[in-house]
Amino acid sequence: MTGGARGEGAREEVARTEGVRAEGVRAEGAWDPGRTPLLSVRDLTRYFPVKGKGLLPGRRAQVKAVDGVSFDLHAGETLGLVGESGCGKSTTGRAILRLLEPTSGEIHFKGKDVRAMGERELRTLRRQAQIVFQDPFSSLNPRLTVGDMLTEVLKVHGLHGDARGRRKRARELLDLVGLLPEHADRYPHEFSGGQRQRLGIARALSVEPEFIVCDEPVSALDVSVQAQVVNLLKDLQAELGLTYLFIAHDLAVVEHVSDRVAVMYLGRIVEIGPAAVLYREPRHPYTRALLSAVPRPDPGRRGETGRIVLEGDVPSPVDPPPGCPFHPRCWHPDRDASCARVVPALRPTPDGTGREVACTKVATSGGAHP
Numbered sequence: 140m141t142g143g144a145r146g147e148g149a150r151e152e153v154a155r156t157e158g159v160r161a162e163g164v165r166a167e168g169a170w171d172p173g174r175t176p177l178l179s180v181r182d183l184t185r186y187f188p189v190k191g192k193g194l195l196p197g198r199r200a201q202v203k204a205v206d207g208v209s210f211d212l213h214a215g216e217t218l219g220l221v222g223e224s225g226c227g228k229s230t231t232g233r234a235i236l237r238l239l240e241p242t243s244g245e246i247h248f249k250g251k252d253v254r255a256m257g258e259r260e261l262r263t264l265r266r267q268a269q270i271v272f273q274d275p276f277s278s279l280n281p282r283l284t285v286g287d288m289l290t291e292v293l294k295v296h297g298l299h300g301d302a303r304g305r306r307k308r309a310r311e312l313l314d315l316v317g318l319l320p321e322h323a324d325r326y327p328h329e330f331s332g333g334q335r336q337r338l339g340i341a342r343a344l345s346v347e348p349e350f351i352v353c354d355e356p357v358s359a360l361d362v363s364v365q366a367q368v369v370n371l372l373k374d375l376q377a378e379l380g381l382t383y384l385f386i387a388h389d390l391a392v393v394e395h396v397s398d399r400v401a402v403m404y405l406g407r408i409v410e411i412g413p414a415a416v417l418y419r420e421p422r423h424p425y426t427r428a429l430l431s432a433v434p435r436p437d438p439g440r441r442g443e444t445g446r447i448v449l450e451g452d453v454p455s456p457v458d459p460p461p462g463c464p465f466h467p468r469c470w471h472p473d474r475d476a477s478c479a480r481v482v483p484a485l486r487p488t489p490d491g492t493g494r495e496v497a498c499t500k501v502a503t504s505g506g507a508h509p
């Protein structure tokens with residue numbers, strides 16, 4: 140995965156667990172891109188132990204950062220992941236790649252059980268699946284020229300032959316992300332914010348991945364530069380057939396890049412579906428509130444209720460509310476006492492759009508999430 144300060148702690152964590160799980164990996168040929176998702180996630184959880192006493196005697200408190208996330212992602216698709224700060228988006232992205240060890244759940248990438256991967260399989264995964272961070276500068280080594288940084292990654296992965304071949308490839312990568320060959324001799328501090336993000340993307344692409352977790356890749360950039368980097372990511376996807384998990388809190392950016400969108404609240408997905416459907420007609424009360432705050436060129440698309448202002452803050456993930464996690468802030472007229480008891484599962488809506496909603500008061504087709 141991408142190196143540098145931001146990835147160090149995570150890599151250490153991975154290193155501690157590498158080699159422990161060598162069994163249970165499915166055969167390479169098991170993945171059929173036409174029928175099987177590139178990535179399949181089921182009931183993923185990641186809890187962080189924190190200081191303080193838990194609710195049960197003798198138990199430490201824990202942050203339930205990701206608390207039962209399930210979704211599929213097909214090759215060539217972009218799934219947007221949105222939700223308020225702290226809802227578990229980054230933790231989900233990192234746990235999928237085992238940059239953070241999941242607490243429980245299943246992850247399959249190209250048909251292989253990611254949680255069962257040993258050192259060798261993880262090394263392959265690190266080539267096939269990459270991550271691009273919000274702040275590329277903190278993950279770029281300030282002491283290496285850009286050319287050396289890229290050739291170093293190629294060398295570690297044994298790609299593109301000798302030193303000459305690697306230098307040639309480094310220049311090609313710079314060209315691929317809209318930078319110039321002479322940029323290879325410069326240091327990260329000599330680049331603008333947008334250019335640094337292009338470098339972050341070039342480094343991710345250097346190992347020829349199929350899947351990239353884009354964790355707020357444009358959130359720190361000026362609006363005009365954001366559009367350039369988003370368009371670059373889209374162009375690269377079309378050219379290289381990449382699959383993205385695109386994490387962002389900017390709903391307009393997510394709508395622009397995503398085929399499907401998942402909305403997270405307090406560590407869970409509360410609604411997931413095709414971007415066009417979800418933005419046109421959000422169903423979960425939380426999604427409706429989120430989208431009602433987004434300025435739209437067409438007022439008719441803002442939904443029938445206009446702006447919905449949520450009261451109160453997001454509850455602490457250390458002590459999430461029982462039942463529906465959204466119930467303390469829910470504005471839905473049908474909210475009742477059962478909302479504080481029943482945890483709603485994600486269920487398909489009967490409109491046949493492929494959308495799923497986790498709310499007992501929204502019409503669904505019943506049945507458990509596959």
Ligand SMILES: Nc1ncnc2c1ncn2[C@@H]1O[C@H](COP(=O)(O)OP(=O)(O)OP(=O)(O)O)[C@@H](O)[C@H]1O
Nearest residue numbers: 187202204223224225226227228229230231388456
């Ligand atoms: N290492 C950690 N130790 C303890 N708690 C953590 C740790 N990392 C994340 N958390 C907590 O887990 C929750 C989810 O964090 P996460 O970074 O995944 O959210 P996010 O949706 O990416 O937020 P943002 O939009 O601000 O990036 C938060 O409450 C956060 O404080």
Ligand code: SF4
Nearest residue numbers: 463466469478498499
């Ligand atoms: S289950 Fe109840 S509290 Fe939760 S979103 Fe639906 S109406 Fe609101």
Ligand SMILES: [Mg+2]
Nearest residue numbers: 228229230355
């Ligand atoms: Mg985050």
